[in-house]
Amino acid sequence: MSISHYTKEILDILDVNLTFEEDCFQKEAINGDICFVFYGQLSYRPQACFHCGEEETACLMKWGFKEVTIQLNDVSEYKTLLKMKKQRFRCKTCGKTSIAETSVADRHCSIARRVKLAIAEKLSQPLSMSMVARLKHVSPATVLRVLHSFKPKQLSPNTSLPEVLCFDEFQSVKRVSGAMSFIMMNGKTRQLLEIVANRQLPHLEAYFARYPREERAKVHYVVSDFYSPYASLVKTLFPNAQLVIDRFHMSQHIGRAFQQQRKQVMNTFHRRQKEYK
Numbered sequence: 001m002s003i004s005h006y007t008k009e010i011l012d013i014l015d016v017n018l019t020f021e022e023d024c025f026q027k028e029a030i031n032g033d034i035c036f037v038f039y040g041q042l043s044y045r046p047q048a049c050f051h052c053g054e055e056e057t058a059c060l061m062k063w064g065f066k067e068v069t070i071q072l073n074d075v076s077e078y079k080t081l082l083k084m085k086k087q088r089f090r091c092k093t094c095g096k097t098s099i100a101e102t103s104v105a106d107r108h109c110s111i112a113r114r115v116k117l118a119i120a121e122k123l124s125q126p127l128s129m130s131m132v133a134r135l136k137h138v139s140p141a142t143v144l145r146v147l148h149s150f151k152p153k154q155l156s157p158n159t160s161l162p163e164v165l166c167f168d169e170f171q172s173v174k175r176v177s178g179a180m181s182f183i184m185m186n187g188k189t190r191q192l193l194e195i196v197a198n199r200q201l202p203h204l205e206a207y208f209a210r211y212p213r214e215e216r217a218k219v220h221y222v223v224s225d226f227y228s229p230y231a232s233l234v235k236t237l238f239p240n241a242q243l244v245i246d247r248f249h250m251s252q253h254i255g256r257a258f259q260q261q262r263k264q265v266m267n268t269f270h271r272r273q274k275e276y277k
């Protein structure tokens with residue numbers, strides 16, 4: 001595994017476009033605190049211009065970098081920062097520039113999404129907001145904002161469903177009934193839409209069945225991982241939707257398959273053999 005891969009595992013980062021070099025880590029004193037600082041670079045080929053929608057890739061030039069600092073969850077009790085060089089792009093058609101986007105943090109936000117989830121988790125414990133703020137190295141105002149952002153403003157059966165829905169699952173809090181919770185996002189705006197405590201099929205069917213059929217028919221794509229119940233969910237409840245396996249889960253799957261194959265081949269040799277090594 002590469003340095004980049006290990007670093008991302010340690011930092012719990014899934015963004016495939018973010019890479020780390022060998023000398024990506026430093027301990028630095030920032031505002032009187034000793035911090036862990038990781039230096040990474042975010043780059044990819046954009047599919048279309050953010051401003052005018054130009055899709056011709058030759059029209060989208062790479063246009064230098066902009067460094068942003070994102071606060072991550074602590075590593076070994078140290079405040080941990082990610083200094084990310086984000087690729088900038090310039091569109092030859094409209095002349096405007098845009099900047100690469102990452103799943104690590106929301107747009108214009110210097111606190112990682114994982115930190116916000118950790119704050120939300122801390123808020124479920126009997127701790128004061130100022131204590132949570134101190135533990136997570138953020139201001140009490142940030143804690144309050146995170147609390148508000150998790151309010152169940154989420155979809156009522158009267159709200160419309162987007163054209164692209166992204167599904168995934170995660171381990172939420174211990175008291176939920178299923179081992180994994182279900183999370184859903186609008187694939188175009190990247191807005192979190194809903195968290196359902198249990199990702200098992202009957203729960204999800206009951207959840208989506210609250211929407212009238214016309215609403216569900218508006219969904220054209222459902223993007224998810226290989227979790228098979230999603231296939232039956234899409235088949236039964238989204239009449240016009242196509243199920244798409246996203247490239248993160250696809251590459252993760254391929255990577256694991258290669259690893260498995262490598263181990264199988266290695267195990268046919270003795271550990272001292274040259275071929276094994």
Ligand SMILES: [Zn+2]
Nearest residue numbers: 049052091094
């Ligand atoms: Zn443009």
